[in-house]
Amino acid sequence: MNELKQTLSSILLQILQKDYSNEIQHVDLQPTRKDFEGDLTYTVFPLVKITRKAPELLGQEIGEKLLVSTPDLVEKFNVIKGFLNISIRKSYFLTKLVERYQSGHFISATAEPQHIMVEYSSPNTNKPLHLGHIRNCLLGWSVSRLYEAIGHTVYRVQIINDRGIHICKSMVAWQKFANGATPASTGIKGDHFVGDYYVLFEKEYKQQVSELIQQGVPEEEAKEQAPIMREAREMLVRWEQNDPATLELWNKMNSWVYEGFDRTYARLGVSFHKNYYESQTFLLGRDIVQHGLEKGIFYKKEDGSVWIDLTADGLDHKLLLRRDGTSVYITQDIGTAIARFEEFPIQKLIYTVANEQDYHFKVLFLILKKLGYSWADHLYHLSYGMVELPHGRMKSREGTVVDADDLLDEMEKTSAELTAQFGKAEGLPEDEKRQLYTTIGHGALKYFILKVDPRKKMIFNPEESIDFNGHTGPFIQYTHARISSLLHRAESVSIPTESTELNEEEYHLLKSLLLYSDTVHKAAAEYNPSELANYLYEVARLYNSMYQKHSILTAESIEKKQLRIFLSDCTRIVLNQGLDLLGIKTPERM
RNA sequence: GGUCCGGUAGCUCAGCUGGAUAGAGCAACUGCCUUCUAAGCAGUAGGUCAAAGGUUCGAAUCCUUUCCGGAUCACCA
Numbered sequence: 173m174n175e176l177k178q179t180l181s182s183i184l185l186q187i188l189q190k191d192y193s194n195e196i197q198h199v200d201l202q203p204t205r206k207d208f209e210g211d212l213t214y215t216v217f218p219l220v221k222i223t224r225k226a227p228e229l230l231g232q233e234i235g236e237k238l239l240v241s242t243p244d245l246v247e248k249f250n251v252i253k254g255f256l257n258i259s260i261r262k263s264y265f266l267t268k269l270v271e272r273y274q275s276g277h278f279i280s281a282t283a284e285p286q287h288i289m290v291e292y293s294s295p296n297t298n299k300p301l302h303l304g305h306i307r308n309c310l311l312g313w314s315v316s317r318l319y320e321a322i323g324h325t326v327y328r329v330q331i332i333n334d335r336g337i338h339i340c341k342s343m344v345a346w347q348k349f350a351n352g353a354t355p356a357s358t359g360i361k362g363d364h365f366v367g368d369y370y371v372l373f374e375k376e377y378k379q380q381v382s383e384l385i386q387q388g389v390p391e392e393e394a395k396e397q398a399p400i401m402r403e404a405r406e407m408l409v410r411w412e413q414n415d416p417a418t419l420e421l422w423n424k425m426n427s428w429v430y431e432g433f434d435r436t437y438a439r440l441g442v443s444f445h446k447n448y449y450e451s452q453t454f455l456l457g458r459d460i461v462q463h464g465l466e467k468g469i470f471y472k473k474e475d476g477s478v479w480i481d482l483t484a485d486g487l488d489h490k491l492l493l494r495r496d497g498t499s500v501y502i503t504q505d506i507g508t509a510i511a512r513f514e515e516f517p518i519q520k521l522i523y524t525v526a527n528e529q530d531y532h533f534k535v536l537f538l539i540l541k542k543l544g545y546s547w548a549d550h551l552y553h554l555s556y557g558m559v560e561l562p563h564g565r566m567k568s569r570e571g572t573v574v575d576a577d578d579l580l581d582e583m584e585k586t587s588a589e590l591t592a593q594f595g596k597a598e599g600l601p602e603d604e605k606r607q608l609y610t611t612i613g614h615g616a617l618k619y620f621i622l623k624v625d626p627r628k629k630m631i632f633n634p635e636e637s638i639d640f641n642g643h644t645g646p647f648i649q650y651t652h653a654r655i656s657s658l659l660h661r662a663e664s665v666s667i668p669t670e671s672t673e674l675n676e677e678e679y680h681l682l683k684s685l686l687l688y689s690d691t692v693h694k695a696a697a698e699y700n701p702s703e704l705a706n707y708l709y710e711v712a713r714l715y716n717s718m719y720q721k722h723s724i725l726t727a728e729s730i731e732k733k734q735l736r737i738f739l740s741d742c743t744r745i746v747l748n749q750g751l752d753l754l755g756i757k758t759p760e761r762m
Numbered sequence: 763g764g765u766c767c768g769g770u771a772g773c774u775c776a777g778c779u780g781g782a783u784a785g786a787g788c789a790a791c792u793g794c795c796u797u798c799u800a801a802g803c804a805g806u807a808g809g810u811c812a813a814a815g816g817u818u819c820g821a822a823u824c825c826u827u828u829c830c831g832g833a834u835c836a837c838c839a
Contacts, residue, residue: 200779202781205781205782205783207782207783208782213781213782215781215782215820217781217819217820218819220819221819227819252782253782254781254782254819254820255781255782296839333839336838336839337838337839338839450839475837477837486764486765487765487835488764488765488835491836491837493837494837495837496837498837500836500837500838500839501838501839526833527766527767527832527833527834528832528833528834529833529834530765530766530767530833530834531765531766531833531834531835532834534765534766555767557767557768557832557833558832558833560832564832565832590801591801594799594800594801596799596801612801620774623774623775623776624774624775625775625776627767627768628767628768628775629767629768629831629832629833630774630775631773631774633773633774636773636774636788639774639787639788640801641787641788641801641802642786642787642788642801643774643775643776643786643787643788644787644788644801646801647787647801647802649801650799650801650802651801651802653799653801654798654799654802657798657799658798658799661798662798702775702776706775706776706786709776709786709787710786713786716802716803717803717804719798719802719803720794720800720802720803720804721803721804723797723798724798725798726797726798761799762799762801
């Protein structure tokens with residue numbers, strides 16, 4: 173479609189420059205609104221001034237010239253007010269789709285394939301994954317798939333925050349309250365198990381603080397002094413001193429968590445080429461600080477702390493090394509970025525992190541640029557809005573966090589109920605039934621999340637179940653299943669003849685199918701899977717519209733039957749591939 | 763307070779590199795299963811595109827101001 177637009181634009185430009193004014197630098201064609209006849213529209217208003225001709229007349233003139241110079245492409249045109257609506261020969265569209273079908277490539281490959289790293293998920297090890305992580309994972313996964321689809325090589329990574337006070341809290345609580353219990357002994361999934369002790373810690377801590385306050389200790393001090401918090405801090409110190417017993421406990425509890433994460437990731441259908449662990453990266457970046465000091469990019473205060481002055485760039489002063497010489501988060505991020513570019517042959521690095529860290533990444537990228545890394549311009553923060561509940565943010569302290577596993581369970585359950593109610597799974601063996609419920613339930617959830625522009629925050633209402641009708645994943649899956657079943661009945665798919673007449677529904681569907689490649693490229697370029705998600709819905713809607721109105725297997729002629737079966741197969745391929753890029757599976761029946 | 767992001771139907775969202783009468787879905791109401799899967803299709807109703815100025819042939823879209831919501835500006839991560 174882009175290709176067509178470009179060809180026609182340049183032809184039109186030549187005409188305009190030759191016959192009207194060579195001041196004209198480029199012409200912009202836009203898709204014709206669906207209430208009007210035509211495929212592409214040229215707006216003549218800007219020319220009215222130059223030529224001093226009436227818009228209608230001007231449109232007519234240009235239209236005729238275009239028709240004469242491209243009789244094989246332009247079929248006819250009409251002018252309404254200042255809008256020149258150009259109709260392309262329908263055979264052009266059909267030929268294009270046939271080309272793609274026969275080549276087996278519905279998506280054109282990028283001219284410059286790159287190696288790209290996508291970081292996503294990146295959880296802490298003190299609690300299980302929640303709805304926010306789900307959005308993160310789905311976005312990271314889908315964006316990485318989009319890049320692969322257009323021909324890039326992608327490395328998926330996560331950085332796990334496995335060290336620090338948070339995990340020490342879980343460790344202390346486990347020592348105090350668990351009596352040696354383990355995920356195995358209790359049957360609780362490892363990440364939930366460890367998370368439970370984190371909650372226990374917070375509960376006990378809160379209790380101790382309020383007791384201290386009652387004894388007359390000021391709040392600030394009480395928070396510092398609470399015995400259980402002191403224990404956690406001591407634990408952290410021992411960890412930093414490599415105390416064997418502490419490390420052993422730490423390793424043990426983290427391994428429980430990882431086992432749990434792995435199960436959730438598997439359910440979500442996401443995976444990683446490499447995991448980074450903060451316990452191994454937190455010292456990175458410190459030598460860079462020395463380097464930056466020598467180059468005069470950083471400066472040292474009297475107390476020994478190291479800073480960078482970013483006020484000239486509209487930002488603040490930022491700390492890089494504490495006065496005791498230990499590093500902060502951003503120092504580690506600097507080091508990790510450098511390490512990644514050394515370790516992998518990548519040209520580009522994408523961080524999938526919520527928009528609450530917009531400032532952090534702005535600073536990080538700026539510092540790396542100032543340090544002179546050529547790749548600093550190819551860092552991208554895929555910033556997404558937080559998932560909120562109707563009453564505001566999810567808060568773990570108030571227990572309003574929507575747990576990832578619970579949500580997946582619920583989606584599967586709802587899916588099973590609906591499927592049974594419709595009688596869609598009758599006759600299937602038990603394991604296939606289960607698989608189908610999962611496919612549909614997860615499809616509903618994933619589509620629900622991915623159809624929203626990543627930059628926008630989204631509201632999730634746990635009271636209202638996620639829809640399975642209308643603008644949803646299951647709707648698209650259903651369309652796919654419908655087509656699969658239809659094609660199963662059709663003996664074969666054959667290539668339609670170019671001269672086949674197209675009715676309105678066939679024509680709209682055909683045109684929308686041709687937008688697939690451009691849409692995938694656009695979605696990748698904009699790091700925005702919702703672009704693709706919304707497009708797939710449109711395709712499915714147009715298909716259903718055709719399906720409902722015109723018989724396919726018993727079409728009025730063999731020619732029509734061939735055409736519709738062909739369009740059906742193309743739709744099936746686009747929906748199947750497209751949903752796959754969103755991490756959504758497509759059932760053969762439902 | 764500074765910076766950044768958002769505000770479109772009752773609800774959830776498209777449209778935002780300026781173009782014609784602002785689109786879907788849900789919820790509500792009408793029709794359509796003896797014919798390829800009704801998780802579907804066709805239709806009705808629902809809008810001061812937060813507000814006011816400006817730019818221009820033309821603004822939901824660009825600029826300015828204001829209002830509302832959120833994030834961020836730590837020797838936290």
